[in-house]
Amino acid sequence: MLTKRAGLKLATALAALMVVGSAEAAEKLRLLTWADYVPKDVMEQFTKETGIEVEVTLSNNEEMISKLRATQGAGFDLVQPSQDRIAGPQTEFGIYKPLDLSKIKSDQFIASMLEATKKNTTVDGKVYGVPHIWGTDGLIVNTKTAAKVADYNDLCDPAIAGKASFRAKRPALIAFAFANGMDPFASYNDPKAYTAMMEKVGTKLAECKKNVKFFWDGKDQLLNAIRSGEVVAAMAWDTGGWKLNSESADIKFVAPKSGALGWVDTFAIPAKGRNDDAAYKWINFNMKPEIAAKVAATAGNFTASNGADKLMQGKLKDQFAESFPKAAIDNIKWYPAVPAGIEEIEGKILDRLKAGS
C-alpha cells in the first residue's frame, strides 16, 4: 500500500514538473555565450519588451561545439561561436540551422563585416552566422619590465625568461606562424603543407617553453599574474590588456608587428533550437546601436552594430587608438573558416608542446 501511495505522489510531482517545465519553455530563450556578453540590464530590458526570459550559459568555442555535438544541436536556442568555428563543425557534425536572413535587420550591421561573416559561415550555399562582437589577439606587455616586446617572437627573448605566457591553443600556433614568416591561412586547405608548417611552429614553441611561466587557461588567472608582476608579457585578448591598462598605465595592449589576430563572435542557431523567433528577436534587439554599445562596453570589445561606435565611451576608443595605429589595423589577420581536420593537426602539436617531449 505504502509503495503504491508513494508512487502516486511521485507521478503527480513528475507531472507537475513537466507542466511547469513546458509552460516556461514557451517563454524562454536558452543562450550559450561568452562571459560579459549579456549585461544584466540588457537582459532585463529584453524581457520587459518581449516577455521572453533569457537563460544564459557561459562557455567558450570548444565547449560550445562539444556541447552541441553531444546533443546533436539541442539544448540551446542561440549560440555565439567565433565565425571561423562554424563552417567546419557544421560540415562535420551538422549542429547548426541555416539562418533565415529575412528575419534579421541587416541594416543594423556594419555592412562589410556582415558580408565577410556570411561568406565565412556559408556551407552548401546556406548562411549559418551573423557577426556580433569582434576583437583581437595580441600582446599584453608590462612596458616597465618588458619594454622590448613588440612581436610574438619576443615572448621567447631570454630577457624575460620565466615571465612570459600564452595559451596552449590554436591562436598561439597561428600567431607564431605569422611571426616566423609563414602564412598558415594560405595552407588551411592543404593538410600536408599545414602539418609541415605546424611542425615548424611546434619546434619554435618548444624552444620558447623555458620562457613560459605557465600556459594560461582562464583570463583571470593571467590578469592576476600580470598584476602581481609574475608575468610581464603575454599573448592575450585586447580586452584584457585594456582592462589592465585602466588599472595601471604601464601595462599596454600592443598590436604585434606581424599582425594582431582578428576574431568575430557570431550569432548562430543550433540545429535543434526550439525557439527561433526568440533567437531572431534577441539578435535584432542586440544589434540596436544603443544596446550594442552597452554590450560592447561590458565586454570591453567592439561591436558589429552599425553606429554603435559613436555611442561608445571615450576611454576604450583612446586605448584602441593607442594600440592600433592605421597600419596595425590594416595588418589584422582575420581568421578564415577553419576547415575540418585542422584541429587534429594542431592538437597533436599542442599536446607535444604541453607534454614537453
Next chain:
Amino acid sequence: MTLCIGSVMAPSTDLDIVRVTKRFGAHAAVDDVSFSVAPGEFFSILGPSGCGKTTLMRMIAGFEHPTSGDIRIRGQSMIGVPANRRPVNMVFQSLALFPMMSVGENVAYGLTCRGVSRAEAEERAGRMLERVGLKGFGERRVTALSGGQRQRVAIARCLVLEPTLVLLDEPLGALDLKLREHMKIELKQLQGTFNTTFAYITHDQSEALVMSDRIAVMNQGRFEQVGSPRELYHNPATPFVASFVGETNRLQGEASASNGAIAVRLPSGAVVQGQGRAGQAALAFVRPEAVALAQDPSLLGSLPNRFEGRVSAVLFDGAASSLLIDTAGFAEPVRAVLPQAGPLAGIQVGAPVHVGWTADAMKVFAA
C-alpha cells in the same frame, strides 16, 4: 669464600617482587605487594576480577611500570628494562597468536628476534612443536587449529626461548569446560617436563588449586594469604580467603569465648562452636564436606554443633553434588555434600535430616 660468592651469583629465587605498588591516579591497583617464586615452582595468583592481578603480571612482563618497589628476576632488577629484553615470556588470555604467520613461524618468531638463523630457528621450533604434541603442524595456519592446539602453540612459543619465567594470564578462560579440565592437567605436566617456573593468574580457584605449588590470594591490590593449596583450603588466614577458595557455609553472629573454642551466637539465638579468634562481631565458616548428615540424631551425638533441618534442594553435579538443608536458626540453608552411598543415598527434597560438625571444622574470624 667460593661458596659464598656462588650463593650470591645464583640466588635461590627466580622472581622477587619487593614492595611493589602501582597507582592509576588515586587508585592503587597493586598495593605494597611482596613475594618470591622459587625455580621450577608453579605459582598462582588467585583473585576476583579487578583485584590487581593482571596489573601485577603486566608489570612483571614489562608492559606497566611500578610506581614504587622493585621487580627482580634471578636477582636482577627489571626496572627500566623493556619488555622485549626481559627473560620473561607471557601466555596471553586471548593467546595472541600471530594470525599472519604459520604455526611454525609463530614458534620461531622469538628465536629469529634473537638473531638465531632462519634454518636453526625453524628446526628448533619443529622440535618444540614435537614436544608439545604438535609434530607436523608447522605449516598450518593458526586459524586452522582447535582451542587446545592453539593453547599449546602459545606455550611452545614461550618455552622455545627457554625463559626464566613463564607468565600465564588466565589462558584457559576461553576454553570449554571439558577442554579446560584437560588442559589443567596438561599444563601441569608441561611445566613438570620443562621444569620452568610458571606464574599463573586466574580467578578460577579450581584451576589454581589443581595446578599450583603455591597460591597467592589477592584482593583489592593486596595479598590476603600465600600458601599451598591445602593450607589455603584448610587454614584460610582471612574471611576473604575462606569464602573465595572453595565452597563454604558462611555464618554471621556475636562471639563469646568458651572453654578453648569460640561460641558464636547467631541472630536467631542459635549458637555454633568453632576455632579461631574474633572480637565482638564474628564470621564463621564450615566446608560442605565437613557437615555430617544423619537421620538418627544420636549418630551425631559427639559433635558440638548439631541441628535439625529439612532438605530444601538437591543440586546434582556428579561427584560435586550437594544438598541444601533448611536448618532451624540459620538465615541461609546449610550446604552439605550429597551422600550417594550408605543409608542416606537417594535422599529427597522435604526429607527431615540432622546436620552436625566439629568445632575444628568451623573457622571463626573477626568480622
Next chain:
Amino acid sequence: MMQKPAQRLTLFLLLAPAILWLGLLIVLPHVEILVLSFSERVAPRVYAFGFRNYLEFFTEPLYWRTFARTAFMSILVTALTLVLAFPIALYIARVAQGRVKAMLLLLCLLPFWVSELVRTLGWMMLLRETGVVSYILRAVGAADQPVELLYNDGAVILGLVYGGLLFMIVPLANALESLEPAVVEAGFDLGGSRWTVLRRIVIPHAMPGIVAGCIIVFMLTVGNFATPVLLGGKNGLWFTEQIYAQFITRFNWPQGAAFGMLLLLLSSAIVWLGLRLTGQSLGTTLKQA
C-alpha cells in the same frame, strides 16, 4: 520453494533502483564509450568500425608516454601517501582515544568539505611566486628572490598526495584498529624490537587496508584532472587532460573514447599486478575497504 508472486514483485521493486542505477549510470555509458571507441572517421559524418583509435595510442609515442608518465607518477603519489598516512592511521587507530580520535578523523575529513577545485586553488595561493610560502622563505632569509614553487611535478605530487591522504588513512585506520593489542604486546614480549613488530606483525595485519587504500588512491590519482592541470601548468600532461583534449578541443570523440577505455584497462591492469605482487586477493581487500 516457489515464492509468491507478490513477494517476488516486492523483491524486484526493492532491487529496481539499484539495477537502474547500475545499468543506466555505469554499464550503459561504458558500453556506449566502448562502441564509440571503435569508430573511425572516414569523411564528414561518415564513420566506420576499426581499431585505428587504439593503434594511435601505441604508435604515437606522445600518447603512451603520457600514460606511462601518469601511471608512474600515480604510483609514486600512492607510495608517498602510504608512507605519510601510515603513522597518522597508526596514531588514530592505536593511540588516540574517544574524542581525540573523532577530532583527528574530522580533521582529516575537513579539507573534503570544500571542492577539489577550491583545495587546489588553496595550494596555488600558497605556492605561487607571490604566495605565502615564497614570502615566508624570503622573510626568514632562506631565499633572496621570490621563489616559484608552482607549475612543476613536485607541486602536482604535493597536491595529489594531499587529496589522497584521507582515502588512505580511513582503510588503514580501519585495518589497524582490528589488530588485537595483545598481539602487538606478544610481539614485544617474545623479544621483537619496534621495527620487527612493525614489519612482521603490524604491516602484515594491515595489508588488506594498505592494498585497499593504495587501490583507491591510485585510481583517484590516475583519474584526477583539476590538480595536475592547475598545479602542473606548462610541464607535463596528465592522461586525463589528453582525454579531455580529444573530446572537447579536438572534437575527436572516438579517440577520446579509446583513450578512456585504455585508461580503464591499463590502470586496472596495474592494480591487478599490484595485487598479484603483494599476494592479496580483491575479495579480502574489498571487505576492508
